[in-house]
Amino acid sequence: MEIADQLRNEILAGRISVGERINEVRLSTKLNVSRTPVRSALHALSAEGLLDYECNRGFKVKEYTSKSLSEAYEIRAVLEGVACRFAAERGLSAKQKACFEKALQMGDSVVDRFHGSEDQIATYRAANVAFHETVLRAADNPILRKTIETTLTLPGATFRNIVSFSERSVRQRHDDHHGIYAALCAGDGWRAEFLMREHVSSIKRSQIKLSCHTESLHPIENT
Numbered sequence: 416m417e418i419a420d421q422l423r424n425e426i427l428a429g430r431i432s433v434g435e436r437i438n439e440v441r442l443s444t445k446l447n448v449s450r451t452p453v454r455s456a457l458h459a460l461s462a463e464g465l466l467d468y469e470c471n472r473g474f475k476v477k478e479y480t481s482k483s484l485s486e487a488y489e490i491r492a493v494l495e496g497v498a499c500r501f502a503a504e505r506g507l508s509a510k511q512k513a514c515f516e517k518a519l520q521m522g523d524s525v526v527d528r529f530h531g532s533e534d535q536i537a538t539y540r541a542a543n544v545a546f547h548e549t550v551l552r553a554a555d556n557p558i559l560r561k562t563i564e565t566t567l568t569l570p571g572a573t574f575r576n577i578v579s580f581s582e583r584s585v586r587q588r589h590d591d592h593h594g595i596y597a598a599l600c601a602g603d604g605w606r607a608e609f610l611m612r613e614h615v616s617s618i619k620r621s622q623i624k625l626s627c628h629t630e631s632l633h634p635i636e637n638t
Contacts, residue, residue: 418446418456426465426476427567436475437466463565491566492615494559495550499595499611500604502553507599511553515596518545522589529582539585546592550611553599588614 422442425431443453457474460466466474479487507515521542525535551560591614598607 418448418452419459421446422456422460423463423465426460431476433476433478436473439473487566488615488618491563492612494563494566495547495615496608496612498550498554498556498559498563499599499607501556501559502550503599503602503604503607505553505555506602507553511549512600514549514552515546515599518542518549519589519592519596521545522592526586526589529585531582539589543588543592550595587617591617 422431422437431437437457439450439453439457443450446453457466461468461474465477467477468474519542521538525539525542529535551563554560591610595607595610595614598610
């Protein structure tokens with residue numbers, strides 16, 4: 416995995432905190448590489464909007480306001496909705512259906528016996544990522560995918576992020592996935608688009624409500 420990919424994953428997972436400074440020397444030692452590729456990776460992530468650079472102080476993980484996060488969710492809801500419409504209109508391949516059904520079955524295994532353990536949370540997070548990733552693959556539009564991925568560079572807005580792991584919220588999110596998949600299988604592009612937009616918008620409302628008491632947002636991945 417490329418250095419930029421490793422760092423991006425660490426930031427989006429919350430393992431590198433919002434506002435945390437990146438020590439180039441320590442990072443190059445940890446990765447057993449010279450500082451040159453590390454510096455290149457940091458500049459790349461800065462261009463993506465994940466890092467801020469300050470002269471004589473280096474790079475740090477960018478902090479986002481609730482307004483920035485709200486705007487990212489608004490765009491993500493629209494674009495993922497369009498991705499669903501494209502996927503429905505193109506029709507799902509047998510392989511894509513198998514990927515969706517595997518993700519839904521993983522979610523079913525959590526929802527049916529939910530008790531909020533770390534193992535269940537990890538399983539549901541993986542199911543959630545797999546579902547949304549399959550939507551993007553099924554849409555088969557590289558430009559749309561790239562644009563959606565831009566909104567996912569905000570730590571709080573990525574679909575790797577799940578706002579709440581209460582039984583009610585997990586069940587609702589998972590029911591949404593089943594409904595979206597049914598619309599995709601039926602080839603109903605407009606309904607698939609509507610359901611995905613509502614799905615992402617509901618996450619936005621929960622995220623903003625949860626974080627409105629603080630000036631800057633931190634990745635919320637396992638609450």
